Amino acid sequence: MPETLQQVIARQREAPGVLDRLIAGAPETALRRPPAPGQWSAVAVIAHLAEDELSSSWRYRQMLEHPGIALPSFDQDEWARRGNYPSWDLADALDMFRLLRQANVRLLSGLTDEEWDRWGTHAERGRMTVADLARHMPEHDARHLAQIERALRAAVGGSACAD
Numbered sequence: 730m731p732e733t734l735q736q737v738i739a740r741q742r743e744a745p746g747v748l749d750r751l752i753a754g755a756p757e758t759a760l761r762r763p764p765a766p767g768q769w770s771a772v773a774v775i776a777h778l779a780e781d782e783l784s785s786s787w788r789y790r791q792m793l794e795h796p797g798i799a800l801p802s803f804d805q806d807e808w809a810r811r812g813n814y815p816s817w818d819l820a821d822a823l824d825m826f827r828l829l830r831q832a833n834v835r836l837l838s839g840l841t842d843e844e845w846d847r848w849g850t851h852a853e854r855g856r857m858t859v860a861d862l863a864r865h866m867p868e869h870d871a872r873h874l875a876q877i878e879r880a881l882r883a884a885v886g887g888s889a890c891a892d
């Protein structure tokens with residue numbers, strides 16, 4: 730059975746706390762170590778979560794205001810390069826993700842059934858409603874939380890080998 734929109738909102742609300750618990754106690758060096766050359770460190774993934782939430786913030790509001798609007802795609806690697814993700818302060822990245830997510834949860838919590846069905850045309854995914862995007866975000870969170878877990882495991886494993 731698909732999750733209700735209330736369950737989706739709850740998962741979105743919980744994500745910043747889940748992220749905090751996942752990285753709690755991890756040393757800064759491990760959080761900054763890419764698991765392999767060219768891959769994102771945990772800090773870079775968290776910067777991506779924050780900036781991706783920026784894109785979602787805009788998309789929800791555009792669909793609500795201008796139903797049917799075109800939603801251009803963006804190149805996450807270009808954003809990472811322009812945003813210099815490895816240089817981010819960890820607390821800033823966590824704050825940005827949490828605050829933008831909070832604002833979006835507040836927005837989503839007040840929508841009517843008709844507003845959930847407003848939509849835009851995503852460059853790659855085609856017709857996408859506000860509800861579709863809201864449902865997509867917890868999956869996106871989960872994918873990147875797993876990526877952070879893998880990066881930390883690799884970083885810790887790496888330092889164990891060096892001992």
Ligand code: NI
Binds near residue numbers: 805869
């Ligand atoms: Ni992503």
